[in-house]
Amino acid sequence: MADEALFEFLHMEVVSYLFKTADEEKCIPILENMGYRVGHSLAERFTKDSSRFKDELDIMKFICKDFWTSVYKKQVDNLRTNHQGVYVLQDNRCRVLTQISASKQYLEAAPNYLAFPCGLIRGALANLGISCIVTAEVQNMPACKFQIMIQRSQ
Amino acid sequence: MSRQAGRGTEAKKVSAELFTLTYGALVAQLIKDYESDEEVNKQLDKMGYNIGVRLIEDFLARSSVGRCHDFRETADVIAKVGFKMFLGITPTVANWSPSGDEFSLIVDNNPLTEFVELPDGHQNLNYSNLLGGVLRGSLEMVQMEVDVTFLQDALKGDSTTEIRLKFIRRLEDALPAGEE
Helix, strand or coil, X not given: CCCHHHHXXXXXXXXXXXXXXXXXXXXXXXXHHHHHHHHHHHHHHHCCCCCCCCCHHHHHHHHHHHHHHHHHCXXXXXXXXXXXXXXXXXXXXCHHHHCCCCCCXXXXXXXXXXXXXXXXHHHHHXXXXXXEEEEEECCCCCXXXXXXXXXXXX | CCCCCCCCHHHHHHHHHHHHHHHHHHHHHHHXXXXXXXXXXXXHHHHHHHHXXXXXXXXXXXXXXXXXXXXXXXXXXXXXXXXXXXXXXXXXXXXXXXXXXXXXXXXXXXXXXXXXXXXXXXCCCCCCHHHHHHXXXXXXXXXXXXXXXXXXXXXXXXXXXXXXXXXXXXXXXXXXXXXX
């Protein structure tokens, strides 16, 4: 029963540790991979009692509602898709950013803090059988858009 | 930050798993980054310290705990309020030294190690060393210098995890202006 503050501080510490020690261009992939590991295990634990998902959209809804609520205590605010494998999740108050800024200040630091959540999503989806690429985009903190591009195996 | 009182136990449990798993991913990364277990311990302690100096603010703001008058009171607050608030467990305070400046926290079910098995060849790794750093950092912010060591570790085959805290001194100089 860890308190959420503890997780937030840990996440900040992990980010700052990596940017102090690893090469700049390696940090984001490392953070993303850590998120992937965590998301992968979490998805397994969250869905162990739930019924089979109907389709891709059903899985996305699960990510937006249950997964997001469990991890960030709120739902994703908006889910959009082009029906060709691209989904956009918009979170108007992304928890990892709310403590940092409410404007464009520190915008350059945002990607560092979003790599882990991106990995979380990718890991969770991978566990549910969807391989994808997840990127994050911020224009004005604390709102954030996660773009999920599904890779179909031909 | 929202702190709803009615938060379900399920959500709390999940956030604990998120923390445990993230911590595991961090330790795995540190083991990759450093040659020796001692270096990993050191790094975990340092990160714990950085967390502790911030966490104490959160703790003092949310609990109505005032200044502790002796080390026994401090021990009680750490075990019954601090650990309870952040990890949802209450370690036992035991093994006081005769002079009252040393005690042990006995942690029966360490949430950090919930999904962990230590592979061979990491006998020197203190998996939960972050906790030591957190204790050290947060106590330093309330003018107490302490020494934290792990005497027993359930991951290494001991029956419990025992964290030993030793009071070194009061940090008089660091007292903020206006306080006695």
